[in-house]
Amino acid sequence: MMRCLTGRRRVPKVRARLVLRVAKIKNRSGEKVFFVGKEKYNCLKCPGYCCSYPNIHAKPKDIRRLAEHFKVSEEEAEKRYTEKGFKEKGMKKAPRVLRHQKDEHFGSICWFFDTDKRRCTIYEARPEICREYPGRKRCGYYEFLKFERDAQEDPDYIAITNNY
Numbered sequence: 180m181m182r183c184l185t186g187r188r189r190v191p192k193v194r195a196r197l198v199l200r201v202a203k204i205k206n207r208s209g210e211k212v213f214f215v216g217k218e219k220y221n222c223l224k225c226p227g228y229c230c231s232y233p234n235i236h237a238k239p240k241d242i243r244r245l246a247e248h249f250k251v252s253e254e255e256a257e258k259r260y261t262e263k264g265f266k267e268k269g270m271k272k273a274p275r276v277l278r279h280q281k282d283e284h285f286g287s288i289c290w291f292f293d294t295d296k297r298r299c300t301i302y303e304a305r306p307e308i309c310r311e312y313p314g315r316k317r318c319g320y321y322e323f324l325k326f327e328r329d330a331q332e333d334p335d336y337i338a339i340t341n342n343y
């Protein structure tokens with residue numbers, strides 16, 4: 180067993196590696212995005228690092244979508260699935276953000292993330308910010324993951340980095 184080059188401990192293999200995000204085929208309007216098929220990352224092979232970000236915004240239209248998905252009122256959806264986040268640069272007030280749960284790999288991860296299957300459980304109803312991320316052809320975490328998997332000679336290795 181090779182030692183992790185970052186000095187971080189090895190973690191158990193993921194139990195299942197299903198879809199976190201299907202390749203970005205359509206944007207929120209249902210139109211094909213311009214870089215379809217050209218991404219240099221593959222969410223299907225990723226353990227969901229971006230879902231562990233602590234301040235995943237849920238705007239009013241995202242909360243509305245969640246309410247429709249779960250067939251509850253918008254007030255109920257906001258209360259159940261979001262919490263007060265922290266203010267980022269340029270913000271006048273703290274945003275509502277998706278709630279989190281414990282995660283064995285990243286410490287904490289989105290409430291809607293299936294931590295066994297490593298995938299989003301509300302893919303069709305996920306917030307806009309999840310649809311847009313990473314918004315470019317490359318994903319920094321995925322490049323780190325690929326590097327570590329090559330170094331460990333283990334295609335299932337989960338490279339750990341911390342958002343907190």
Ligand code: SF4
Nearest residue numbers: 222225228229318321
């Ligand atoms: S961290 Fe990158 S590769 Fe992994 S799910 Fe998010 S966007 Fe996809």
Ligand code: SF4
Nearest residue numbers: 230289291292299309
């Ligand atoms: S809603 Fe889905 S895609 Fe967005 S952070 Fe949560 S688990 Fe990830």
